Amino acid sequence: MQSRLLRCVECDEIINMTEHDFSVEYYYDEENERFIEHPKDDRKSFITGHRGHDIEELRVNKATYVSDRPYSEPLKTGYFEATNGRETFVIKKYRDTIESPITYELINGHIEIVSVELKIQNEEIRRQIRTEISPPISEDKITRLMWVMQRVVSQLNANILLHDSLESDNPLISYCKLDNRSLEDMIELGKDIFEKEEFKKIRDFIYANSGHDGVMAPLVKRQFAIKNFCQTGKRVQVKQGMLS
Numbered sequence: 001m002q003s004r005l006l007r008c009v010e011c012d013e014i015i016n017m018t019e020h021d022f023s024v025e026y027y028y029d030e031e032n033e034r035f036i037e038h039p040k041d042d043r044k045s046f047i048t049g050h051r052g053h054d055i056e057e058l059r060v061n062k063a064t065y066v067s068d069r070p071y072s073e074p075l076k077t078g079y080f081e082a083t084n085g086r087e088t089f090v091i092k093k094y095r096d097t098i099e100s101p102i103t104y105e106l107i108n109g110h111i112e113i114v115s116v117e118l119k120i121q122n123e124e125i126r127r128q129i130r131t132e133i134s135p136p137i138s139e140d141k142i143t144r145l146m147w148v149m150q151r152v153v154s155q156l157n158a159n160i161l162l163h164d165s166l167e168s169d170n171p172l173i174s175y176c177k178l179d180n181r182s183l184e185d186m187i188e189l190g191k192d193i194f195e196k197e198e199f200k201k202i203r204d205f206i207y208a209n210s211g212h213d214g215v216m217a218p219l220v221k222r223q224f225a226i227k228n229f230c231q232t233g234k235r236v237q238v239k240q241g242m243l244s
């Protein structure tokens with residue numbers, strides 16, 4: 001869908017012009033049991049409210065989008081950066097209720113990734129081993145395997161892993177892929193835990209689940225903060241992104 005993000009330079013107000021501005025919405029009138037046409041007038045009210053003001057178009061940097069909620073969550077608040085070519089702004093995007101239109105708000109500042117954490121999918125690996133391998137492997141051995149995996153993964157650089165990653169439903173969580181070297185290291189260390197047939201099964205398990213969509217894929221979890229400048233020029237933080 002085509003859309004254009006416009007900023008009133010004087011009021012610092014934002015409107016996202018989309019095809020929807022011309023569309024009609026329907027509301028169900030329960031009392032009279034019928035639908036009522038309700039033309040949207042987002043664009044009209046913006047144009048009327050900012051008549052004679054300087055309006056400029058902002059270019060959106062989609063790669064900067066962050067939110068502490070999944071993409072599929074309708075009531076989330078998201079942030080992204082947009083620029084007029086000279087200055088960069090943070091645009092806050094949210095809606096108060098499912099029925100209300102999306103609101104765009106301009107924040108003078110920038111989005112900062114404040115932490116990047118690399119994790120293995122502990123529970124998923126454990127569950128998958130129980131499902132795939134029989135006779136069952138003792139929980140104690142699986143726990144020791146987890147330590148080994150965590151140790152190997154902790155040596156890796158999350159920012160490099162992100163170059164070849166798969167986005168999840170949450171913009172702050174990505175699935176990465178282990179390189180052969182890491183897989184081999186895990187298998188080598190596994191020799192201290194498993195023997196013979198059991199070792200072979202674990203080795204095959206590690207290779208078979210090593211893709212982006214496999215349970216061996218480490219997760220990169222990021223946290224963000226919106227940093228801006230208050231009037232005294234002191235740096236303040238207005239929003240900290242938290243992960244559940």
Ligand SMILES: [Zn+2]
Pocket residue numbers: 008009010011012013049050053
């Ligand atoms: Zn204005």
